Amino acid sequence: MWFKSSDELITLLLALLCMIDILGNHNHQRYKGLFFVVGVMLFYVLYSLVFVHYNTAKAIMYDFFIQLKPFIAFYVAYSMGVRFDASQKRFLKRLSIVLSVIMFVIIAAGFGEVAFFHVAYFGIISTILFLIYYYCTCQNQTRKDRIIMLLMLAVGLFSTRAKFYGFFVVAIYILFMYKPGILSRVKLKQWLMMVVVFCAVLYVAWGKINYYFISSGFFSGAEDMDDSFARAVLYVRSPQVFIDHPFLGSGLASYATFSSGIVSYSQLYKEYGIDEVWGLLEDDCPFVSDTYFPELVQFGLVGIILFFYFWIWVYRKIKPSVIDSYAISLYKGGILIVLFLAIESIAGSVFLQGSGIVAMILLGFIVRDISVIKERHALAEKQAKTERQIEV
Numbered sequence: 001m002w003f004k005s006s007d008e009l010i011t012l013l014l015a016l017l018c019m020i021d022i023l024g025n026h027n028h029q030r031y032k033g034l035f036f037v038v039g040v041m042l043f044y045v046l047y048s049l050v051f052v053h054y055n056t057a058k059a060i061m062y063d064f065f066i067q068l069k070p071f072i073a074f075y076v077a078y079s080m081g082v083r084f085d086a087s088q089k090r091f092l093k094r095l096s097i098v099l100s101v102i103m104f105v106i107i108a109a110g111f112g113e114v115a116f117f118h119v120a121y122f123g124i125i126s127t128i129l130f131l132i133y134y135y136c137t138c139q140n141q142t143r144k145d146r147i148i149m150l151l152m153l154a155v156g157l158f159s160t161r162a163k164f165y166g167f168f169v170v171a172i173y174i175l176f177m178y179k180p181g182i183l184s185r186v187k188l189k190q191w192l193m194m195v196v197v198f199c200a201v202l203y204v205a206w207g208k209i210n211y212y213f214i215s216s217g218f219f220s221g222a223e224d225m226d227d228s229f230a231r232a233v234l235y236v237r238s239p240q241v242f243i244d245h246p247f248l249g250s251g252l253a254s255y256a257t258f259s260s261g262i263v264s265y266s267q268l269y270k271e272y273g274i275d276e277v278w279g280l281l282e283d284d285c286p287f288v289s290d291t292y293f294p295e296l297v298q299f300g301l302v303g304i305i306l307f308f309y310f311w312i313w314v315y316r317k318i319k320p321s322v323i324d325s326y327a328i329s330l331y332k333g334g335i336l337i338v339l340f341l342a343i344e345s346i347a348g349s350v351f352l353q354g355s356g357i358v359a360m361i362l363l364g365f366i367v368r369d370i371s372v373i374k375e376r377h378a379l380a381e382k383q384a385k386t387e388r389q390i391e392v
Helices: 006-025 027-050 059-080 086-108 112-116 118-136 143-159 162-176 188-214 226-245 257-264 266-272 291-318 324-346 354-391
Strands: none
Touching: 006 027, 006 059, 006 266, 006 354, 027 118, 059 257, 059 354, 086 112, 086 143, 112 118, 118 143, 118 162, 118 291, 118 324, 118 354, 143 162, 143 257, 162 324, 226 291, 257 266, 291 324, 324 354
């Protein structure tokens, strides 16, 4: 609220660290994934400037950087191989607890919205503090740690947001009950538990699911209908935009992004009559970037396929291939981060904001740590195989 460019500054510092690592240590091979993403985005810049003309060059370049932020955060954290020692993790754990207590006191005193701008951030910040604490306890997580994390996460219940309630239910299940491979050996009792968890998530999130995907906000009668109606319209119109621009999309800064409304107003909104919707008006569009998924139509089928391929790649990286408690704990942390970003992206754009940047940094750490564990196990198996061959 008081320093709105914090996520941009963090991203620039990470990019600078990347450049220093490449130039100083000649580690350019580690950043192949980041180079590929930058290359794809530069292609979309060219496409947006030359072949579609929905916005200005300034807005397109601004959107280029915004869309890159989470991927820079992830790939730098993953590629640099940063490791925290026990004292650093202990400091981060204590800091997370202190910040969580401070936030609870501020909210309880009635100054939550003054300090954090909007009640939705109660849940977002609580989740980030919870994820930081979780990451720092992955190697040796106790029941006491899980209780502390649950209390930290519970502060977010003050947000009164359905999406946070849904994540809270899922987090409890993953923390206390979920184990990798549970579906392959699931029993009736466990199936019933998963059904209960799914129904609980569906129940607490039904209002938003109905609003965005069934009634489209036209018949909800919600008190905040004006605020949410703009987001519902962006969902309703996105299939039409996709049909009209199926292969490469409508281009950067054209739809459902900060750059498409605040930096410079996209002409696409006028083409589809969106410029007449309250909250999406030209020079008055505070809700133009309040949801993430609709903006994927900017990239068309090619971009959507690449986007989901990235998440499939991440899942394959975090999925433990060895029986290792540390790897399993990291895997569960990675799943929590992916679910948090997915849920928030339905009715928010956290993925592109400061909280999303921190989550992507943590995800980069987790993917790297699991990769190291897999490499060590593979090396140990290779050495054991060699020894057996020598004995024979």
